[in-house]
Amino acid sequence: MTLHSVILVAGILFITGFLGVLLRRNTLIVLMSVELMLNAVNLAFVGFSRYNNTMDGAVFVFFIITVAAAEVAVGLAILVALFRRRQTVMLDTINQLKD
């Protein structure tokens, strides 16, 4: 396992998540894609942390996990409240606000 392979996997995961946010229309899958991007960052942090032999990156991962959990908690709460009013989670139909 070299640094390059770790960063390559992280990059592929990040781009998968990136495309998922841009292309998918189901809000749950979009939220999952955002999580995938954050986890790609975690993987890259761990890889660099090991390669550079400093602990900062490994510690940063815990902050990212915490923040991601808080973000999902708020996100799912908003989504449930919205689903109760609209009976849908598809982004195409959540378009009350527009020009």
Add this chain to the structure above:
Amino acid sequence: MNLEVFKVFAESNIWSALWVEIALVLLALGLLVLELVLPANAKRTIPSVAIAGQIILLVLASIQLIQMPDDCSGMYFSQMILQTPQSAIMRIFFLLGGIFVSYLGTVYLARRELPKMEFFHIVLVVTAAFMILVQSHHFVVFFVALETLTIGFYVLVAYCRTSSASLEAGLKFLILGGFSSAMLLFGIVLLYGVAGNPLLPGYSTDSMNFSNLATFITQNPTNPLVLGGAVLVLVGMAFKIGVVPFQIWVPDVYQGAPTPVTAFLAVCSKAAGFIVIINLLNGPFLGLSDVFIPLLAVVAGLTILFGNIAPLSQRNVKRVMGLSGVAHAGYLLAGVVAILCGSAIAHGAIIFYLFTYLLGSFAVFAVMAHVSQKEDEIQEIDHYENFAKHNPFLALALVCGLGSLAGIPPLAGFIGKLILFIAIFKAGLYTLLGIAILGVVISIYYYFGWIREAFFHIYAIGERGTTDDREQLVDVLKPTPMHALAIGVLVTGILVLGFYQGGLIDRLFYML
């Protein structure tokens, strides 16, 4: 285990340096306690406690700023916190913002069946996070402060949970906010990884520290990972401040969010974003200025044009405020380019502009909060018909606020724009200055269209009736004496800063 290391670390943890932030969070926690222990009929004093606490902190922080020695920069918490005159000034800015948002919150919540205390609690926590963010000197603190305020904003934007517009705005903000945070983080990880690489010159074992990063980047300005990381960090910040091409979320979120939250996003969030961008570009990314100056100049020009052309066809005033906020972000970004080009006064000019923007925006948002109906997202320009006749005081605030935002002399916004444009001129950015002046001219059209609707009778043909003394279309909340005082302070601020700046600007230039 070597305990000496911990002792060295602990010696730089001077908690008193963060007394304003700690006091704000304690106040926020105190509100939670008050909600539990107070009897039901005394709970309406909670907003007053929040506002009074912030005013006391504002007075104390101002006294500290006035008495501050000239050379007062200091690093605390193992170089994670950097305090400069700028961070002391921005504390005042965010406290003012927090006070006015709390005041708008009382106006907004008076008409609605919503939980009251939580709003003030989150506003206080977010205000403290803003202050930490502008003092951060390390990517860990930077990220934690940024996410604290961003997640607070997700809750605030979706605060009106009975309104599907507010929830929809919250969801859109959450998805794009999470997306931009992920890009920001990927930029941070690239910078961390490359700046800690022992094979490269200038590497450091604490590579997320801004000073170490600056040293590294000046020695490796052409490394692709450095460039990629820096660009991703800036893209993440560009999302937060809403500059072209990352402004897509701005109109929808501003329209759906409750009016006080729209004001908070427009003023404080934008200000914090700009201070962070200045800190980054003037600190760690200074070695990359050659790349960023043309890039940011193009972005600033496009932002000014978009922000001034897009509101022309809008009838919803919240969207107008959101889109014109994009234009103000463009002017400020042009100022940031001027800093990078070596203009000595640009930094002070940006801070002064932010203060005038705060006064003007809050005056307008205060009027909007009073006009806002049950459906907060529907605030049309038509609601302001015959407005001046029935609400002369609010109409005065509206004129001062909009005039200041448009930059009409003798209001504060004019002086702010003048100094900023002088800074841009001195930096030699003539094309950008031309675009900015063109943008100001266009902006007068939509700002004054709003004023015309409020002040002049428009002869409507057909269904609306043509009698001169018809009633106003919407029911405007009359300002209570306290609300009138807050609006009075804003209007006075706009007029006083317009006529007389005293030594304020000199002092600002001197300190920064």
